[in-house]
Amino acid sequence: MSWHTGRLIGFDLESTGLAVETDRIVTACVVGCGGGEPVASTTWLADPGIEIPEQASAVHGISTEKARADGRPAAEVVEEIVHALVESVTDGAPVVIMNAPYDLTILDREARRYGITPLTDLVGDELRVIDPRVMDKAVDPYRRGRRTLTDLCAYYGLRLDAAHTADADALAACRVAWALAERWPQLRGTALDELHAVQQQWAVQQAASYAAYLARTPGREHEAPSVRPDWPLVPHQARGTA
Template identity: 30%
Template sequence: MKLNLKRPIVFFDLETTGVDASKDRIVEISMVKVMPDGEEIVKTRRINPGMPIPPEATAIHGITDADVAGEPKFAQIARSLEQFIRGCDFGGFNSNRFDLPMLVEEFMRAGVEVDDFKRRKFIDVQNIFHKKEQRTLVAAYKFYCDKELEDAHSAEADTRATYEVLKAQLERYDDLENDVDALAAYSCRAESADYAGRILYDEKGQEVFGFGKYKGRSVAEVFRIEPSYYAWMMNGDFPLYTKKVITEIRMREKMQ
């Protein structure tokens, strides 16, 4: 089934040094840019993370320090990468919780603005899958496409499998609308103000904490009654974009 697209959508997958967006780095990125007419443009690139790749990470994706020694740092390709994905919606497998926050952090460290991302739609194929079948990507590929996923945990193989799974999901489920806005809404979990899910929106559209002792409490209210909590977050190992969001909230409240 051909996706019904109003603008291009980029399916992407990252291989990294670990799972902490504030500390870990990308070692490989693969993107399949699907145009409204169905044309597919594939870009896969290994990246020197500027830090040792832990053995446990290599055990998953097979990429070693030697494999990326001669590759560019993310900052060297950030602007061309941003141009490639500019104006696109996004799709991935567990991308809303992992790949997207990691990618945003890398862009911010490279000094590349990502405010445009907030105007894009994000389809997380894993969320659709879990709501429908409760499986992993390997099982999803077998279940929906009746194929074995060769080279699992290579960025390009996982990216292509994710794209194929979404098309198969649209074929299988009559209640899934072939529309990026609808798919993004269906595959979204709790809407968040940041990409890491630390700051959420409540039913009134107000920013609330999604973690810790103030979970569910208004961010603005907490900063009013305990200003030191803002300082604690800014000095802590929180993602850069999360810090950007709480700073905007704090400055907005000061101007009122």
């Protein structure tokens, strides 16, 4: 049986911004789907403890005022997210995350910020991640166009309602992962352990290719050194800020 026909656990979060070392979780979702069982999801709304920039609110729809009024303390939310993912990993399910280094690194830094044992410290080498962004680039590298979650859903003929909400995006990532495996035999024919390992290799290659592109693009040369090859998250010891 291929990994994609079993239970998949989707994870997505929306945050105060794109700086994984310093930005905070606003909303998150962990959803289980497939494997012959009903879809089951848990969502969270956190008060991140800082102002939510207007640019971020415009993306996910949560204002500072709403987060403060309706959100739960960030430390509680982070601990529950980590616990939910630990349960999934312990059950042997892969965690599907579109652009995994973004979500997992923010979650890791949030856990450390609040004195919570991070996910990777709890599950170690048991974590198996499926990243549709990395896989799609690897199996179809010359296809033109953007490869956001919205783009991948459109390309693979999948429905995505309420994009940029954590629950919709987490479920959509699982659907894209399933569609990728259905279309590409080399993905569905690869054992989960091996697929996790090869995605690390693909991520390194893709980062190098993107950095080279930036280095030769006038006006963007300065961006090349900031491209990181880390996958599925940026290790804590590699942080550039305190």
